[in-house]
Amino acid sequence: MNESFVYEIVVENEIPEKWSDWLEGMSIEKKPGRSTSLTGRLTDQAALLGILIRLHDFNLTIVSVIRK
Incomplete structure (x- = not known):
């Protein structure tokens, strides 16, 4: 059974909102x-x-990944 979850991923640095489509x-x-x-x-x-x-691939540092 596939169940979706809400995730919060925090990265160092700011990224543009237009990247939402790529993410x-x-x-x-x-x-x-x-x-x-x-x-x-x-x-x-x-x-x-x-x-x-x-x-x-964008060379961003991932600080945390949380499944809510």
């Missing part, structure tokens, strides 16, 4: 201290891995 439509919120929070519902672990790989 499965996740909400992008700039945080204090030049970090960015990405929040959204993902369909499965493969979708999460895809986002993490894209963030890595």
Whole structure:
């Protein structure tokens, strides 16, 4: 059974809101201290891995990943 979950991914540095399309439509919120929070519902672990790989390809440091 596939169950989707809401994830929050925090990365160092700010990223543009227009990247939302490249990141499965996740909400992008700039945080204090030049970090960015990405929040959204993902369909499965493969979708999460895809986002993490894209963030890595953009050379962004992942601070945390939380399933809500």
